[in-house]
Amino acid sequence: MTKRGFFICIEGLDKSGKTSQSVILVETLSKRGFNAIYTTEPSDGEIGRFIRRHVLRRERRVPAVVEALLFAADRADHTENMIKPMLQAGKIVVSDRYLHSSLAYQGATGLDVEWIRKINRSAIKPDLAIYLDVPVEVAMKRCVNNKSVMEWPNIQRRVQNLYLQFVRKGEMIPVNGNRPMEDAAKDILTLVLERLNC
Ligand SMILES: Nc1ncnc2c1ncn2[C@@H]1O[C@H](COP(=O)(O)OP(=O)(O)OP(=O)(O)O)[C@@H](O)[C@H]1O
Numbered sequence: 001m002t003k004r005g006f007f008i009c010i011e012g013l014d015k016s017g018k019t020s021q022s023v024i025l026v027e028t029l030s031k032r033g034f035n036a037i038y039t040t041e042p043s044d045g046e047i048g049r050f051i052r053r054h055v056l057r058r059e060r061r062v063p064a065v066v067e068a069l070l071f072a073a074d075r076a077d078h079t080e081n082m083i084k085p086m087l088q089a090g091k092i093v094v095s096d097r098y099l100h101s102s103l104a105y106q107g108a109t110g111l112d113v114e115w116i117r118k119i120n121r122s123a124i125k126p127d128l129a130i131y132l133d134v135p136v137e138v139a140m141k142r143c144v145n146n147k148s149v150m151e152w153p154n155i156q157r158r159v160q161n162l163y164l165q166f167v168r169k170g171e172m173i174p175v176n177g178n179r180p181m182e183d184a185a186k187d188i189l190t191l192v193l194e195r196l197n198c
């Protein structure tokens with residue numbers, strides 16, 4: 001059996017601080033001598049680039065089923081071509097969004113969450129999935145030029161409800177993201193080090 005790394009996913013609402021926390025975590029782990037790498041979804045692969053260009057930037061939303069299938073395809077590509085090789089090389093992989101983003105965001109459009117899980121069967125189970133817990137109103141204040149201001153809070157509330165269900169099921173660990181960045185970062189680092197037995 002090859003070496004096994006450690007797979008961490010950072011999840012949460014729009015502007016909950018996912019990218020900030022993922023970057024801080026990778027930097028902190030690297031400084032402590034760990035071989036940690038940052039990655040994100042949609043990925044930098046061809047399908048991820050397609051999603052950025054044709055799904056995320058469009059004024060009119062593509063059908064939810066199409067969106068779910070594209071994200072699942074990008075995840076399979078990202079997992080096979082990037083995440084698995086990095087884990088096999090023994091690295092700590094920190095993914096800024098992963099499976100639970102699809103379950104929460106596409107689930108919030110009304111799609112069956114179990115069907116979304118099925119089309120994502122090739123996704124790997126994270127060793128640690130963090131939910132950055134931030135009230136919708138706080139996340140909204142962090143948005144600049146949000147184009148769909150009217151519908152945004154309602155969508156985020158549905159997304160939040162689903163994320164909180166995953167927390168209750170024990171699939172994700174909540175971290176309070178509604179406080180200074182360094183404080184949340186400290187808690188995330190503690191959770192990671194506990195699991196790495198350091
Ligand atoms: N704990 C915090 N307190 C206050 N502001 C924060 C905090 N964390 C992040 N921010 C600010 O909120 C904004 C969004 O942060 P960030 O890009 O990390 O969030 P995100 O979840 O990755 O957003 P997106 O959903 O757009 O990818 C940034 O301007 C960032 O500086």
Ligand SMILES: [Mg+2]
Pocket residue numbers: 018019020096
């Ligand atoms: Mg981000």
